[in-house]
Amino acid sequence: MAGKLAINGGEPSVSFSNVTFPVYGEKEKELVLKVLESGRWWRGGSLEEQRDSVSGEFEAEFAKFNGVNHVLAVPNGTVALELALKAAGLGPGDEVIVPSISFVVTGTAPLLVNAVPVFADIDPETYQMDPADIERKITEKTRAICLVHYGGYPADMDRIMQIARKYELKVIEDCAHAHGTEWRNKKVGSIGDAGTFSFQMSKAITSGEGGAITTNDEDLFYTSYSYHHIGRLEHKGFYDFYLPAWNYRIAEFQGALLLCQLERYKEQLEVKHDNGEYLAKELGKVEGIKPLKRDERITKRGYYFFVLRYDKSHFNRIEKGKFIEALQAEGVPCWGAYGKPIYQYPLFQEMNFGDKQCPVACPHYGQTIDYTATKCPNAEHACENEQVVLKHHALLGAREDMDGIVDAILKIQKHSKELK
Numbered sequence: 561m562a563g564k565l566a567i568n569g570g571e572p573s574v575s576f577s578n579v580t581f582p583v584y585g586e587k588e589k590e591l592v593l594k595v596l597e598s599g600r601w602w603r604g605g606s607l608e609e610q611r612d613s614v615s616g617e618f619e620a621e622f623a624k625f626n627g628v629n630h631v632l633a634v635p636n637g638t639v640a641l642e643l644a645l646k647a648a649g650l651g652p653g654d655e656v657i658v659p660s661i662s663f664v665v666t667g668t669a670p671l672l673v674n675a676v677p678v679f680a681d682i683d684p685e686t687y688q689m690d691p692a693d694i695e696r697k698i699t700e701k702t703r704a705i706c707l708v709h710y711g712g713y714p715a716d717m718d719r720i721m722q723i724a725r726k727y728e729l730k731v732i733e734d735c736a737h738a739h740g741t742e743w744r745n746k747k748v749g750s751i752g753d754a755g756t757f758s759f760q761m762s763k764a765i766t767s768g769e770g771g772a773i774t775t776n777d778e779d780l781f782y783t784s785y786s787y788h789h790i791g792r793l794e795h796k797g798f799y800d801f802y803l804p805a806w807n808y809r810i811a812e813f814q815g816a817l818l819l820c821q822l823e824r825y826k827e828q829l830e831v832k833h834d835n836g837e838y839l840a841k842e843l844g845k846v847e848g849i850k851p852l853k854r855d856e857r858i859t860k861r862g863y864y865f866f867v868l869r870y871d872k873s874h875f876n877r878i879e880k881g882k883f884i885e886a887l888q889a890e891g892v893p894c895w896g897a898y899g900k901p902i903y904q905y906p907l908f909q910e911m912n913f914g915d916k917q918c919p920v921a922c923p924h925y926g927q928t929i930d931y932t933a934t935k936c937p938n939a940e941h942a943c944e945n946e947q948v949v950l951k952h953h954a955l956l957g958a959r960e961d962m963d964g965i966v967d968a969i970l971k972i973q974k975h976s977k978e979l980k
């Protein structure tokens with residue numbers, strides 16, 4: 561730990577020498593080749609054909625993994641959200657409560673179905689949507705809560721489901737960060753009306769691009785099935801169309817990768833969970849760094865990232881950005897996450913695309929939507945001052961790597977004057 565900071569030419573604290581991402585091997589090569597040589601590169605037209613495909617096999621396995629009755633694989637996590645909201649019946653003028661911090665599409669997905677996002681602040685100790693603020697934001701027009709399990713830490717599903725029942729709201733769980741995360745032994749994505757997943761390249765399970773909807777609601781499943789299949793109904797003819805809809809079918813190559821990656825993930829999840837628990841315990845001892853709050857109701861942690869809450873007053877008042885640069889130089893894969901709350905993007909602040917009027921402001925709402933007054937103080941503080949995140953694949957490292965992360969932080973703290 562002693563010695564010169566790596567950013568100033570010293571030795572890095574940690575190497576993660578055994579970590580690669582994505583992890584793949586013979587199984588992936590064999591199955592992708594099998595799909596190639598089969599000549600069947602799409603999953604088919606009828607429900608039966610689609611189920612009897614590699615993608616269908618993945619859906620069945622992912623349903624088992626998540627403890628849900630239905631899974632629909634789709635090309636990415638963005639369309640998974642769009643379809644889930646559409647199939648849950650959200651439409652023009654409906655208000656949907658969304659998180660203030662997430663990847664942008666958790667906030668913009670309601671706009672894709674002509675509904676109106678309303679931003680809720682986060683709990684400063686968990687970074688998840690604050691149920692009290694969700695309740696404050698409910699109006700006559702609210703129809704749904706579209707939450708994210710930010711970083712893989714679960715939202716407070718007890719309180720959120722209570723609120724949803726009280727106000728008769730749909731709950732869509734964006735699980736793009738939270739593959740395998742459990743709340744009271746139930747996988748996220750199996751608690752609300754629907755869950756949505758992303759399998760894009762940076763995610764814990766990946767096929768380069770990919771996504772899925774999970775649900776126990778048969779109607780929601782068949783409606784999203786129809787919307788993803790150009791409006792076909794499950795047992796009707798291939799050239800009969802019942803809804804104006806998209807082609808959001810996944811390709812068999814993606815299904816092949818996903819089937820193999822899911823199998824691998826079961827073991828990776830345990831490694832990440834255990835390393836995350838260890839790291840949280842060790843970081844809890846470092847002044848000026850707080851992991852997210854421990855909560856007994858979280859029975860398994862999947863990760864997109866591991867959040868460190870940085871307090872510069874213990875680091876010689878070095879700004880967060882500089883701390884991140886120094887930590888990266890020490891060999892720790894980290895970043896500042898999304899940088900600002902979603903409502904601060906030009907999309908919401910200026911409501912335009914370049915010089916064009918923004919077409920996404922809901923035309924059916926009956927009033928102008930002004931996001932310039934939106935303020936979520938906890939989210940703003942987290943983004944500006946506090947949030948540093950470790951990339952999930954770091955948690956695939958050995959115990960020495962976890963110790964190396966802690967050493968790197970302590971080294972930066974000790975030498976923080978040299979960063980001035």
Ligand SMILES: Cc1ncc(COP(=O)(O)O)c(C=O)c1O
Pocket residue numbers: 635636637638639662663665666708734736737757758759760769770771
């Ligand atoms: C929280 C969250 N939701 C949705 C998405 C969208 O997924 P995709 O990139 O697969 O469209 C992402 C992707 O980064 C995400 O992080």
